Amino acid sequence: MDIYRSIKTRERYDSLLGSGMFWEFHPELTGVWSKDSALILSDGTSKEPNQTENEKSNLAKPILVDGSFKELADWILENEQNAFIRADIPKESKRKILNALGYSSNSLDD
Secondary structure (H helix, E strand, O other): OOOOHHHOOHHHHHHHHHHOOHHHHOOOOOOOHHHHHHHHHOOOOOOOOOOOHHHHHHHOOOOOOOOHHHHHHHHHHHHOHHHHHHOOOOHHHHHHHHHHOOOOOHHHHO
16 A cells, blocks of 8 residues: 555645645655655665664654745744744754754854
8 A cells, every 4th residue: 555645746745745734644754855755756665674663753753944834934033033042942952943944053052
């Protein structure tokens, strides 16, 4: 059974991504077509070893800065950066988000 049959095209992939339900159905994907398409379009005969459930759950924890989340993250960092810095988020997570979006994380070193 092909779990990706409903998102084999970029248009259908983007439609599901835009619906807000993307990670409900596919937590193992990144939300970036250029990264996910190889897996989605594969015929399922990969010689890669099976992943444990723990390894699969780790794949579901990417920094959500791509797609629609990127626009939100950019807006927050442009307009409310001090609130982001003060937010109750682990410092290393903040650093990863800032770096992924091209912002300096020096302000976290205070």
